[in-house]
Amino acid sequence: MKLVTAIVQPHKLADVQLALALHGVSGMTVSESSGYARQHGHSEIYRGEEFTIDFVLKVKVEILVTDAGADEVVTVIADSARTGEVGDGKIWVTTVEEVVRIRTGEKGDVAV
Amino acid sequence: MTLLEISSGDTAWVLASAALVLLMTPGLAMFYGGMVRANSTLNMIMMSFVTMGTVGVMWALYGYGMSFGDSVGGAGIIGNPIPLLGLQGAMGDATAGTLPAMAFVAFQAGFAIIAVALVSGAVADRMTFPAWILFTILWGTLVYFPAAHWVFAFDGFAAAKGGWIANKIGVIDFAGGTAIHINAGIAALMMAIVLKPRIGFGSKPMRPHNMTLVMLGAGILWFGWFGFNAGSALGANGLASHAWVTTLVATSAAMLAWLGTERIRDGHFTSLGAASGVVAGLVAITPACSSVTPVGAIIVGVVAGVLCALAVGLKFKFGYDDSLDVVGVHMVGGLTGTLLIGFLASGDAPGTHFTAADGTVTIVKGLFYGGDASQLGKQAIGAFSVLVYSAIVTLLIGFFLKAVMKIRVAPQAELDGIDLEEHAEVAYDLSSVRYTAYRVNQRLVIPASKPEEVNA
Numbered sequence: 001m002k003l004v005t006a007i008v009q010p011h012k013l014a015d016v017q018l019a020l021a022l023h024g025v026s027g028m029t030v031s032e033s034s035g036y037a038r039q040h041g042h043s044e045i046y047r048g049e050e051f052t053i054d055f056v057l058k059v060k061v062e063i064l065v066t067d068a069g070a071d072e073v074v075t076v077i078a079d080s081a082r083t084g085e086v087g088d089g090k091i092w093v094t095t096v097e098e099v100v101r102i103r104t105g106e107k108g109d110v111a112v
Numbered sequence: 113m114t115l116l117e118i119s120s121g122d123t124a125w126v127l128a129s130a131a132l133v134l135l136m137t138p139g140l141a142m143f144y145g146g147m148v149r150a151n152s153t154l155n156m157i158m159m160s161f162v163t164m165g166t167v168g169v170m171w172a173l174y175g176y177g178m179s180f181g182d183s184v185g186g187a188g189i190i191g192n193p194i195p196l197l198g199l200q201g202a203m204g205d206a207t208a209g210t211l212p213a214m215a216f217v218a219f220q221a222g223f224a225i226i227a228v229a230l231v232s233g234a235v236a237d238r239m240t241f242p243a244w245i246l247f248t249i250l251w252g253t254l255v256y257f258p259a260a261h262w263v264f265a266f267d268g269f270a271a272a273k274g275g276w277i278a279n280k281i282g283v284i285d286f287a288g289g290t291a292i293h294i295n296a297g298i299a300a301l302m303m304a305i306v307l308k309p310r311i312g313f314g315s316k317p318m319r320p321h322n323m324t325l326v327m328l329g330a331g332i333l334w335f336g337w338f339g340f341n342a343g344s345a346l347g348a349n350g351l352a353s354h355a356w357v358t359t360l361v362a363t364s365a366a367m368l369a370w371l372g373t374e375r376i377r378d379g380h381f382t383s384l385g386a387a388s389g390v391v392a393g394l395v396a397i398t399p400a401c402s403s404v405t406p407v408g409a410i411i412v413g414v415v416a417g418v419l420c421a422l423a424v425g426l427k428f429k430f431g432y433d434d435s436l437d438v439v440g441v442h443m444v445g446g447l448t449g450t451l452l453i454g455f456l457a458s459g460d461a462p463g464t465h466f467t468a469a470d471g472t473v474t475i476v477k478g479l480f481y482g483g484d485a486s487q488l489g490k491q492a493i494g495a496f497s498v499l500v501y502s503a504i505v506t507l508l509i510g511f512f513l514k515a516v517m518k519i520r521v522a523p524q525a526e527l528d529g530i531d532l533e534e535h536a537e538v539a540y541d542l543s544s545v546r547y548t549a550y551r552v553n554q555r556l557v558i559p560a561s562k563p564e565e566v567n568a
Contacts, residue, residue: 044379045377045378045379046319046378046380046382047374047378047382047384047385047424047425048377048378048424048425048428049425049428051317051319
């Protein structure tokens with residue numbers, strides 16, 4: 001099993017969710033996150049004081065998939081989250097040792 | 113004093129105004145509470161509320177007497193509180209002008225409360241609550257009550273002899289530019305110096321956490337200020353109506369002026385700028401609301417809006433942590449309004465006509481309205497007398513508190529937020545994890561060693 005983690009622009013979340021749903025992905029975990037990479041923060045003046053804002057607000061999407069499904073899910077997310085501008089985000093895939101569905105105790109691919 | 117007959121109209125208006133003025137302090141609590149970081153909100157609000165407690169009680173016991181009792185020796189320095197202890201001498205048939213004395217007591221109580229509460233903006237996030245409570249008692253007694261006597265106690269109104277600034281100098285300060293705003297503003301500066309800056313001041317962002325609360329507070333302040341200014345006519349008449357209108361238009365103009373200044377300097381029209389502009393305008397028109405024309409009031413508002421918007425940046429240059437800009441708004445705004453009277457006082461405004469005991473009427477005119485510089489000189493004497501007195505005595509109170517008690521919370525408590533440390537509460541209990549972490553009457557016992565079977 002794989003864990004697909006994607007950092008995307010907040011305003012692209014709805015597009016990503018729709019594309020994944022159409023692709024047949026039945027669940028995801030979403031959280032707010034902040035960070036910077038090539039898209040650095042920016043500065044602004046507020047009440048006469050200059051602020052630099054290092055961290056940019058992003059959304060983190062996490063999806064558990066079977067080994068076979070990972071590549072397609074990554075493509076679906078990348079296509080739906082892309083604007084072409086700096087700051088579109090990143091996607092990475094990690095191997096997951098075990099998945100357990102708490103309600104039933106099922107393990108492995110059936111629990112994904 | 114039973115010189116004039118009691119007017120039911122005047123009494124009704126002043127009692128209604130008294131309630132409006134008292135509402136300003138909860139308004140200030142919201143205004144200040146929204147401006148601090150989220151984990152200091154309750155402490156900020158509580159500093160205003162507890163002032164309604166301490167000064168409210170003090171006012172009845174001896175504060176009204178110190179402010180409006182017959183001036184001791186006729187010198188205009190301090191009222192004699194003895195006949196008015198517990199308001200004994202203000203009950204029954206006692207009058208103040210055309211009011212029952214008690215209506216005047218009620219009206220002026222709100223002034224004393226908000227003057228003290230204003231200072232709390234400079235000590236945000238770091239002053240221990242017991243030290244603040246003691247500060248309200250000492251500062252109210254030693255600084256506000258005398259200053260109120262100097263400025264607000266007119267000869268022959270509530271007592272035969274009143275304060276020196278009002279009667280001997282002849283300063284025009286209709287509703288308290290000197291006694292309230294310059295006074296609280298300079299005191300805020302002194303307390304910011306005594307307390308030293310917050311941890312991270314100038315390097316960490318300390319932006320307002322809830323601008324909707326700030327805007328609500330500014331709105332309540334503006335509403336209450338009609339009682340403050342128009343109520344200071346102490347009658348339901350043309351003078352009150354004039355003050356009402358100037359209070360509206362000066363504030364409107366100041367808000368626009370602040371927004372414009374900010375847009376040119378920083379690039380945005382911020383809601384904090386709008387709220388601050390409203391308060392700057394209200395402060396500046398407070399002394400001048402009876403003595404300038406509506407156009408004069410607009411000028412007062414524009415000047416105050418621009419000057420205060422520029423003044424609030426000075427704390428970063430000089431390194432004093434006037435957290436919520438009490439100095440930049442109240443001291444600068446108060447000085448602006450008080451001194452501008454010397455330029456803008458108009459014979460057309462009702463508050464410039466003074467009738468002497470023998471019936472002769474003098475009309476005060478400012479430099480721009482056909483007068484000479486004499487009134488400007490008087491205004492300056494009034495403003496700087498209060499400024500210097502308040503600065504010295506506040507500094508002494510600050511150092512006294514520092515010597516006898518813990519005046520600042522521990523660094524860790526300051527970083528975690530003063531609300532939990534001083535009040536055992538948080539303003540926004542939104543985390544279900546934190547909520548679940550509290551247990552009632554039980555303690556989670558963690559065994560000292562792991563059970564056998566886990567190791568097996």
